[in-house]
Amino acid sequence: MVASVNDAAVPFPGEEGLAEGLAEAVQAGRLAATTDTAAAVSDAEAVVLVVPLFVDERGTPDFRAMDAATRAVAAGLRPGTLVSYETTLPVGTTRDRFAPLLAQDSGLLPERDFSLVFSPERVFTGRVFADLRRYPKLVGGIGPHSAKDGVRFYESVLDFDVREELPRPNGVWDLGSAEAAELAKLAETTYRDVNIALANQFARFADRSGVDIDAVIDACNTQPYSHIHRPGIAVGGHCIPVYPRMYLWNDPEAAVVRAARETNEAMPAHAVDLLADAYGELRGADVLVLGAAYRGGVKETAFSGVFPTVAALRERGARPYVSDPLYAPHELADMGLRPHTGQPVTAAVVQTDHAAYRELSADRLPGVRVLVDGRRVTDPALWAGVRRVVVGDGGGREAVAV
Structure with a gap:
């Protein structure tokens, strides 16, 4: 997967616009893939986690992959960084599980030293780019500073269609808390x-x-x-x-x-x-x-x-x-x-x-x-x-x- 991205080769078929966007971003030097998470995080102003979280037959989440990814992020975390979880999570997970884990392994405090938000993916396989423009981006922070940074980040990287039928203008919506965004x-x-x-x-x-x-x-x-x-x-x-x-x-x-x-x-x-x-x-x-x-x-x-x-x-x-x-x-x-x-x-x-x-x-x-x-x-x-x-x-x- 990493080699495919760095070679501008589409790693999975069927996603409209991916081949063109990937080639353009890699050739312009704006996108590179790596397996060294901590090093990549140490050079980043914003970190977005999209790691699968599965549940077993009884509905119990298996957090092992997410915990490992969180610890890898914490190893490279610097003050002032925004950390955003986009993987769908049970309500309370961002605040009660990942915030303490990030703090423990980085020595930094969320909301004071770095910003932490939950912002769920709301896209459909095959039309991801269109959906990113079409649907509001939901954000919930663990505090007001985190929420402000999360909204500012997503407003800077997403280009939205105007949708008159929505209850308020399309764009980034601050839901008031990480828990509200998780529940949404x-x-x-x-x-x-x-x-x-x-x-x-x-x-x-x-x-x-x-x-x-x-x-x-x-x-x-x-x-x-x-x-x-x-x-x-x-x-x-x-x-x-x-x-x-x-x-x-x-x-x-x-x-x-x-x-x-x-x-x-x-x-x-x-x-x-x-x-x-x-x-x-x-x-x-x-x-x-x-x-x-x-x-x-x-x-x-x-x-x-x-x-x-x-x-x-x-x-x-x-x-x-x-x-x-x-x-x-x-x-x-x-x-x-x-x-x-x-x-x-x-x-x-x-x-x-x-x-x-x-x-x-x-x-x-x-x-x-x-x-x-x-x-x-x-x-x-x-x-x-x-x-x-x-x-x-x-x-x-x-x-x-x-």
């Missing part, structure tokens, strides 16, 4: 998980009732107070499956959040149930899972639905294969997935909404009898003679394309 990120991402879970519940009921949930959601969302998301086979990525658990670590009595997470985690198995209902006995069946990525167009499998979908198929005795236009067979095999390299299959499940699947047709998979589209991305006209089942389409009343 957890709240906005947990809202999405709860909303998707509600859509998934509606979809399952719609299937039992013979109703197309997409038409219902379209109708509901014409009313300005309704913002129902879309159902699907899985909720993946670094954010939405993780941060509700982080919120639950702070607020274990949040029954709505817990129920939503359980609902979304159950969707891959539900999709396999739909396949079994349409196909029959799955034991011994060769099934192709279309898509390993958690989201279309992004080469990333963090918490992807491919893993629980494959596990649910194996539990029923099926032989699952996986293909993805972004992954080579050896890359899928390295993740413990059996790559599809042309083996005949009799059923398929769409797990990722890759654009290529909009043009995928039955003749590309000869022998397939049933297709479960977990993302409502395939074209029914291209699946003539195949039983096509879509999550939330009303139970397959028009499942066989003719």
